[in-house]
Amino acid sequence: MNRQHAHHPHEPGPGSGRDHRRPRASPRHRLVRFLTPHSHETADKLDPALESSARGMRALWVSLAVLGATALAQAAVVAVSGSVALLGDTVHNAADALTAVPLGIAFVLGRRAATRRFTYGYGRAEDLAGIVIVLAIAASAAFAGWTAFGRLLDPRPVAHVPAVAVAALVGFAGNEWVARYRIRVGRAIGSAALVADGLHARTDGFTSLAVLLGAGGAALGWRLADPVVGLAITAAIVLVLRDAAREVFRRVMDAVDPALVDRAERALARVPGVRGVGELRLRWIGHRLRAEVAVVVDGGATVRAAHRIAVDAEHALLHAVPRLTAALVHADPEPVPGETDPHLALVHHGARRAP
Numbered sequence: 001m002n003r004q005h006a007h008h009p010h011e012p013g014p015g016s017g018r019d020h021r022r023p024r025a026s027p028r029h030r031l032v033r034f035l036t037p038h039s040h041e042t043a044d045k046l047d048p049a050l051e052s053s054a055r056g057m058r059a060l061w062v063s064l065a066v067l068g069a070t071a072l073a074q075a076a077v078v079a080v081s082g083s084v085a086l087l088g089d090t091v092h093n094a095a096d097a098l099t100a101v102p103l104g105i106a107f108v109l110g111r112r113a114a115t116r117r118f119t120y121g122y123g124r125a126e127d128l129a130g131i132v133i134v135l136a137i138a139a140s141a142a143f144a145g146w147t148a149f150g151r152l153l154d155p156r157p158v159a160h161v162p163a164v165a166v167a168a169l170v171g172f173a174g175n176e177w178v179a180r181y182r183i184r185v186g187r188a189i190g191s192a193a194l195v196a197d198g199l200h201a202r203t204d205g206f207t208s209l210a211v212l213l214g215a216g217g218a219a220l221g222w223r224l225a226d227p228v229v230g231l232a233i234t235a236a237i238v239l240v241l242r243d244a245a246r247e248v249f250r251r252v253m254d255a256v257d258p259a260l261v262d263r264a265e266r267a268l269a270r271v272p273g274v275r276g277v278g279e280l281r282l283r284w285i286g287h288r289l290r291a292e293v294a295v296v297v298d299g300g301a302t303v304r305a306a307h308r309i310a311v312d313a314e315h316a317l318l319h320a321v322p323r324l325t326a327a328l329v330h331a332d333p334e335p336v337p338g339e340t341d342p343h344l345a346l347v348h349h350g351a352r353r354a355p
Helices: 027-035 048-081 084-098 101-112 125-153 162-191 190-219 226-254 258-267 303-320 344-349
Strands: 002-004 276-285 288-297 324-333
Touching: 002 258, 048 084, 048 101, 048 162, 084 101, 084 125, 084 162, 084 190, 101 125, 101 190, 125 190, 125 226, 162 190, 190 226, 258 276, 258 288, 258 303, 288 303, 303 324
Parallel strands: 288 324
Antiparallel strands: 276 288
């Protein structure tokens, strides 16, 4: 029973309790609905792919505006103070704002329909964007470390310390706000790339703190304060880089939270007619999940009855597993003592293993 179903925007799935005869929405109504946040629960979502991408795009635009304003405010202080440390922080903030570009491209690509070449669609573009962001974090760490080490060898006085301190606080506040916003939205829609981008914003916030603490130390007469603190913040950036790289690596390697697998197995076990759950696989494609599972049904069931059980099993998965948009359910007949396993012919291909 290799059948795949999906809840479409105007075709609610079985048991949804919605009227299948409702008229199509007007273009204006669909546009308003597309731009308005909705619940992401399976029972409530209309088009999870477009909805999640739209929310991600809003997060990118808002982040770009906030970080752009932060960078402009810092640039004004750089112009009057000549602070090299603050200049570096300003460059960091501008670069972080520009990381919205690969993510925005990825979200736009992710909306494209699947083709005969890209049969799973373009959701993987988001994972590629995550790799670009991880590289950007690594570059930020390298730049911060190089700048701090150079200052350690050649200490320079910090002029206009109060203005530099205020600009550093503005940089930290802007980056931390953007970091929290991106991470929250990224986790809500299941986007590892957006979470990584939020962590990148947080690294630039740490850089702003380095500027602030270094300026404070310089005000107290310690000329090495700025480079020493800068090296410490570089170490913190490396730790953030490790976490972001691990998250993106797991996503690229199709890793999922084992708790999701447990949740899916429990949901399948409660489906009437399912007598056992075989191999279950979950994978991320962008910020959406897909599932493949084999369920055991009565060997004497008709094709229609087995198909109905498979549909019910998929429906249960769509409601039980957050951000799951499609599942491929295969119905296996319950084995009879002495019966030859029908999957033996596939063993030498490595496609299935006999139990």
